[in-house]
Amino acid sequence: MMERNHSSYKELKEQFVSGHNGSPASEITLIYFGIACCVFLHNAFAIRCRNLWFHWITDFLFLVLPGLSSVTFLSESKTIIIVSVLSLAALSIMISKQVNSKNSTSSVSILGQELDKNLDFISNFRAYALICTSICILAVDFKVFPRRFCKAETYGTGLMDTGVGLFIVANGIVSPESRNKGKISSLKSSLLSSLPLIILGMGRVLSTKGVNYQEHVTEYGVHWNFFFTVSAVKICSSLLLTFLGNIILSGPAIIVILLYQLLLNKFGLSGYLALGADGHGGRTGLLDSNREGIVSCAGYLSLYLLAVDLGKHIFNRERKTVRDWLSFAGVLCLLQAVLWCVMMWTEIHVQQVSRRFANLAYVVWILALSIFLLWLLLLVELFRYTQSPTLSKSEGDVCLLSAINYNGLLYFLLANVFTGLVNLSIDTLKSPPAQSMGILVSYMGILGFVTVLLYKWKIRLKFW
Template sequence: MINKLEIFLIVLLTHPTNIVISVYNINNVFMQFLLLVFLPYLCIINSGIHKYSHIILLLASMFKKRPKEKYETKGKEYEIVRGIVIILVTIAIFACDFSNFPMRHLKTKFYGMSLMDLGVGSFLFNNGLFISRRKRFSILKSSFILFLLGVIRLMVIVCLRYSVDETEYGYHLNFYFVLSLVYLLYLIFNTKYSLILCGIILMTYQGLLSNGLNEFVFYAKRETFFEKNREGILMIFPSYCILVFSEYLGKIILQTQSNHQTIYKMLLYVLSFFYMFSLCNEKIEISRRLSNSSFVIFIVLFHAIHVVFIKLTAMFCYLPCEFVIFCGRNMMVIFLWSNLLVLLANIFFNLKGFSEEESIISNFVYLSLSFLGPYYFYYKGFKKIKNS
């Protein structure tokens, strides 16, 4: 069964970000960066900072200026959830290379759930939310680009002899390959019976896991191509299910109806997945490496709760923060740029040998480059040239 304390920690780590994004309109971009990016980083490496983070947020609520006018908020839920995800993912992929990063947040090797286990599932969920609005050619184009990125990453790893954790996707496969193949599956099996198909996939796959496939994933040798990449190959179909379940929630958000009807359907959606998770979690221990039913349902439930939370907040407070909207809309750009920074840092520095003070300074510089760099490049450079 999933560790309840770990789930509490995961939710708690995202709480300050959710509160700030959903309620507080701080016009200064650097202050937004400090509260939305650097503060969650400090909370991750030191859980004791949480109590101080709430005091900081309370002070921010007292001194901020209330907006004079309301703006259209329909659809902003999507960008804000994407913003939350890219902030946490960008923080974790670099912070985990330092010795002061808590071990409990690292990816699990067998069973259980940690902060970093949310990564790939979070991307899949966010890519699925509004995928129904995209044209088939656009999805196919994205799949091709992701496949090329996967090839480039593989070549870099092989040429530089960069060490990878084979328990994530295997030796040859990586995140880009998996997402590319999931897009192709979506194009092939996108029908009105997709939800039923996902149910069949999850039950069949879980049956295989219960009859020995889990032992193969955990303990088999890595000799053939399939054995070397078993985690990445086997997670493709469960990942497709996350995409489809997320798409269904996105359709609820997009429907032209009153806020009360939307909230009612979203709450029904969340309660359905909560019920399914409570049933699965009693008998099926959650595992990111297996991508089992408990993992798939938990990923959908976890992020659906975020979407509902933000949607409810939008009914009472206007959704602000140009910085967060920028992060959400440019999720993949920030992810690619931050991955490049992480790669360069690991090539030129021994990050494990950094002291705690050096690691905090390094992460501040890295996060500034990852978020403020693209933001100012776009708004002060590219956008200015475009409008001239």
């Protein structure tokens, strides 16, 4: 790497990702709509092939590349990408219907058809939460990634603001608490699963400080990071649920976020988080240096509890047929519509969305966006069952998404390592668009291939 003033270069990199105001929430919603369309396209082609290379390439082309393109060099053409994806899917379905016209099934028998106990829409949601985050953490360092998709400095809805929120929701939905496991086993499981996160958090602090890596301090603080937030939320929620027991958690979650928002609005907590104890943005002492990361855990805790409640409604209700799941899809549709209205009202009358604070508007926004994506992915999966047998689930279907779920923590860890290596190897600020896209495509391709390979060999990185 060419010689340069590392201090000034680090400052340039930090300025490049700082001070942004995000983009309209509608644009971010459109991006996630495109994600569901990618799964729809993959299902429509229903490619059956046990060749690892072929499966990896097709999964990458259908499931990753459209989303990667829509947030980089084709960011102004998202609608065209979505229309193209849907058109290809429709064409594939029409051809399949012509080939399998004799296998048509009546609508009555379809609605009464029993489905697999474990549907894929939750797994697909979890996988895409990691895919989107992995794309953004490296793409943000290149100019090909629009600045409006960066994390908003204090207020606003940026695409990257959704990462930690969706991750919290995904964890909450499939948590031991959502499946009504015993208090002791849930607490033990949460404590054990938090250990690798704490270790990774400490490792990130030591590595970034050791190589003088660029940091966005107002994101979490000087030492705090994503891994500490997730582990803190898991531990706090488990301790809280040990005392609360098996109750409806929406009540405690709402109480937590309303009390937190009261502190933000009426007791000067917003000012403290934005400007620090000295009122000028300074950072003195451990607490003040990491104020955003520590205090925002209250908002993330509320979001996690709401996600646990959502998971209970998904896993602990008896749904066997297509009709049962269609009814649930209707509930999700109504719920997300209500949440979008609440978000808009909150932004006007309470406080704008702030990932930095993890305030009320942010929690409602992430919950609405999560339910919107879950709803779409559920509809995509149910549509599979209304079509000819060529669209039915086959072994290895959505292989990349299954592989990411199988090794989620390793996938995200590798994404962070690869991101660091790229940033230490080249000057991303001077990288031309073609080179930037080549690096991003290679990065996501290698990341996916390693994950699929481990899944094929049934190798799983698990610390507990």
